[in-house]
Amino acid sequence: MGRQTIGIVGFGVIGQRWAAAFAHAGHVVRAYDPNPEREDDFRRNFPALKADLDALSPGAEARGEIRFFDEIGETLAGVDFVQENGPEQIDLKRQLLADIENHVGDAVIIASSSSALLVSDMQTQCRRPDRIVLGHPFNPVHLMPLVEIVGGKLTDPAALETARALYEEMGKKPVVMSREITGHLALRLMGAMWREAIALVRDGVASVEDVDRAFVYGPGPKWALQGSFISNQLNAAGMEDFLRKYGPTYQAIWDTLLDAKLDEATIAAVTASTSEAVGGRSQEQLKAEREAGLVAVLKNIAQHGAL
Known part of the structure; x- marks a missing residue:
């Protein structure tokens, strides 16, 4: 490509963070936001973003420029691909995608970073809905490899493949979903685990600190390298053997999984236990620790991961 x-x-x-990642992969980036303060904000953040990317991919020679524009039409002149990152409001998103279409060629794929909206709902006002796709990243976007790709009812499958090829070539790990579903793929998996985690904290079974320790020091390291299915099949003589041996145990767990409603009492319990786990560390400190650790973890996954 x-x-x-x-x-x-x-x-x-x-x-x-998308801009930093695209530029680091050697692409030319043209950026627009109606808030003029975004450019200064980015210039303050860019050295740290670049340092993260350089640490993750040392020796990469290609670097693209990042330019800022005051008008959306000027921004999109001559672009090959658009990554849209507007607010999660369906009416605004429909209008924004239709506006983007007015300034790009018919062959240009438009990918939305939306985490909650369905493409079928977003593409209804588009002149060429066949080229609208979801390209949902994971935070922090410049480091995390996952991009979830899915089309709407009117999306051309070829548009999904074009997006997949672009993301994969820049070092991302895209997954292409066969159909739309609320929350896409990874957020649904996380949501299922987090619902149980919140219920366990709410009911006093364990603290936030201990629940997070169970994640980090239990399935976390193995799942980071091989995912849940391959990791579990290694606990037996293959997947069928694992399901037959441990299926009853998992069925017993599934039959007793807890429900969680984010009512005031649950929010208070989870917030209090999280504050204890965080201690005196600031948000900035926690983010810095996460980013520094992610670089080492992701380099290890790239070297030893199974997928």
Whole structure:
């Protein structure tokens, strides 16, 4: 696919990190946001973002430039691909995607970073809905490899493949979903585990600190390298043997899984236990620790991961 010109529409936290990742992969980035303060914000953040990317991929020679524009039409002149990062509001998203279409060629794929909306709902006002796809990243976007790709009812399957090829070539690990579902893929998996985690904290079974320790020092390291299915099949003589041996145990767990409603009492219990786990560490400190650790973890996964 080679060097592309990428239009970034919406330049908040997500858009800025997308821009850094695309540029680090050698693409030319043209960015727009209606808030003029975003450019200064990005210039303050960029050295740290670049340092993260350089640490993750040392020796990468290609670097693309990042340019900022005051008008969306000027931004999108001549772009090959658009990554849209507007607010999670369906009416605004429909209008924004239709506006983007007015400034790009018919062959240009438009990918939305939306985490909650369905493509079928977003593409209803588009002149060419066949080229609208979801390209949902994971935070922090510049480091995390996962990108979830899915089309709507009117999306051309070829558009999904074009997006997949671009993301994969820049070092991301895309997954292409066969159909739409609320929350896409990874958020649904996380949501299922987090619902049980919140219920365990709410009911006093364990503290936030101990629940998170169970994640980090239990399945976390193995799942990071091989995922849940391959990891579990290694606990027996293959997947069928594992399911037959341990299936009854898992069925007993599934039959007794807890429900969680985010009522005031649950929010208070989880917030209090989280505060105890965090201690005196600031949000900035926690983020810095996460980013520093992620680089080492992701390099290990790249070397030893199974997928």
